[in-house]
Amino acid sequence: DVKVTQSSRYLVKRTGEKVFLECVQDMDHENMFWYRQDPGLGLRLIYFSYDVKMKEKGDIPEGYSVSREKKERFSLILESASTNQTSMYLCASRNMDRTNEKLLFGSGTQLSVL
Amino acid sequence: KQEVTQIPAALSVPEGENLVLNCSFTDSAIYNLQWFRQDPGKGLTSLLLIQSSQREQTSGRLNASLDKSSGRSTLYIAASQPGDSATYLCAVTGTYKYIFGTGTRLKVLA
Numbered sequence: 348d349v350k351v352t353q354s355s356r357y358l359v360k361r362t363g364e365k366v367f368l369e370c371v372q373d374m375d376h377e378n379m380f381w382y383r384q385d386p387g388l389g390l391r392l393i394y395f396s397y398d399v400k401m402k403e404k405g406d407i408p409e410g411y412s413v414s415r416e417k418k419e420r421f422s423l424i425l426e427s428a429s430t431n432q433t434s435m436y437l438c439a440s441r442n443m444d445r446t447n448e449k450l451l452f453g454s455g456t457q458l459s460v461l
Numbered sequence: 462k463q464e465v466t467q468i469p470a471a472l473s474v475p476e477g478e479n480l481v482l483n484c485s486f487t488d489s490a491i492y493n494l495q496w497f498r499q500d501p502g503k504g505l506t507s508l509l510l511i512q513s514s515q516r517e518q519t520s521g522r523l524n525a526s527l528d529k530s531s532g533r534s535t536l537y538i539a540a541s542q543p544g545d546s547a548t549y550l551c552a553v554t555g556t557y558k559y560i561f562g563t564g565t566r567l568k569v570l571a
Binding site: 351353378380387389390392395397403405435437439448449450451452453454455457 | 493495497502503504505506507510512550552554557558559561562563564
């Protein structure tokens with residue numbers, strides 16, 4: 348089964364820590380995305396990458412950075428975690444085959460910042 | 462700016478009912494529309510993708526339609542089951558970005 352894998356299902360961190368969220372896809376997809384999901388606010392795009400070493404800011408990039416050194420891996424970095432970054436983080440990927448452009452998600456990482 | 466609305470926000474139905482979930486969008490210049498299912502505390506599972514040139518897609522008991530000119534999509538679920546209980550989200554896309562609705566929380570009662 349093709350899949351998007353997020354390294355941690357649950358994560359608890361302290362305020363001020365540097366946090367790495369990892370996402371790996373095994374489908375050779377060009378595009379990868381990081382979203383956060385909060386009750387009442389829905390899914391909001393943090394960053395996306397349309398290919399290796401390429402990245403674009405989404406709607407809420409402040410306090411985050413990303414890295415895409417290899418096609419299969421897209422990392423989200425919280426430079427200095429804060430309590431308002433407590434959220435569900437969702438990684439997704441998509442290929443650019445016009446016949447099959449489905450956005451596929453990982454199972455999510457619930458991050459709590461104390 | 463594209464906005465996506467899903468009404469109702471929540472829905473409870475008895476098992477066996479056929480039901481329709483609605484998705485509206487304000488800008489008809491979309492590339493495709495995708496329906497997802499999300500179980501509590503989990504990621505999103507893709508259900509159906511409709512490209513802008515298509516009018517509908519079917520998978521098992523699910524049928525999704527798209528009317529770009531009126532800015533609407535519907536997800537039809539036939540013979541609902543308790544296992545269909547979840548939040549259903551639609552998303553429309555341009556070249557890269559997806560705009561998500563806030564979802565319809567469905568509960569199918571046994």
